[in-house]
Structure formats: C-alpha cells, structure tokens
Amino acid sequence: MKWVTLVLIAAITWFQYSLWISKGGWRDMWRLQDEVAGQEEKNRALTLRNNALQAEVDDLAQGQDAxxxxxxxxxxxxxxxxxxxxxxxxR
Structure with a gap:
C-alpha cells in the first residue's frame, strides 16, 4: 500500500511539472500571450501608418493640391x- 501512495505522489508531481514548467505549460502560455500582445500593438501602429499613407496616395491621385x-x-x-x-x- 505504501508503494502505491509513492507512485501516485510521483505521478501527481510529474503531471504538475508538465502543467506548470515544461514546454507547452502555463509558463510557456503566459510568455506567448505577452508576445501576442506586443505584436498586436505593433500591428495597430503599422495599421495607422498604412492608413495615413493610403490617404496620402488617394489625395495625390485625386488632384494637384497635394x-x-x-x-x-x-x-x-x-x-x-x-x-x-x-x-x-x-540668437
């Protein structure tokens, strides 16, 4: 009976390690979420820049004032x- 308890404790410990620390675990997921948030911020800035450039291109195509x-x-x-x-x- 004692060895069954030890095996179960070892299995639970191994599963907890897999869940929290190993590749694909929670820590990896949190890191990826931070990377995604940073990339989304970069994408928003680039979208604003692209919109401004597109407006300038449209303005240049429309008339001579620009x-x-x-x-x-x-x-x-x-x-x-x-x-x-x-x-x-x-001065």
Missing amino acids: IAEIARVDLGYIQNGETYYRLVYR
Missing part, C-alpha cells in the same frame, strides 16, 4: 508670380 503642397514644403518650390521670403532667426 502635389503642390509637397513640392512647396519638402522641395521649396515657388509658383510663378509668388514672392518668397526667408526669415532667419539668430
């Missing part, structure tokens, strides 16, 4: 008949 704005801001272009003023701040 093209003119990009040329003015990024490239410094000036249209005919406009006067360009440059302000230099010195």
Whole structure:
C-alpha cells in the first residue's frame, strides 16, 4: 500500500511539472500571450501608418493640391508670380 501512495505522489508531481514548467505549460502560455500582445500593438501602429499613407496616395491621385503642397514644403518650390521670403532667426 505504501508503494502505491509513492507512485501516485510521483505521478501527481510529474503531471504538475508538465502543467506548470515544461514546454507547452502555463509558463510557456503566459510568455506567448505577452508576445501576442506586443505584436498586436505593433500591428495597430503599422495599421495607422498604412492608413495615413493610403490617404496620402488617394489625395495625390485625386488632384494637384497635394502635389503642390509637397513640392512647396519638402522641395521649396515657388509658383510663378509668388514672392518668397526667408526669415532667419539668430540668437
């Protein structure tokens, strides 16, 4: 009877080890949940960036206003008949 108790205790201990510590156990599941949460956050940020880029592409495809704005801001272009003023701040 004593050996049956020892075998049952060993089996329960082994199952608890498998459940909590071994590969595929609770600890592994918690780590994977943290990784999934981090990846979902990255995906949300990338989705927002993609939406902004898609809106800019649609705007560029629709008309010339967006093209003119990009040329003015990024490239410094000036249209005919406009006067360009440059302000230099010195400290």
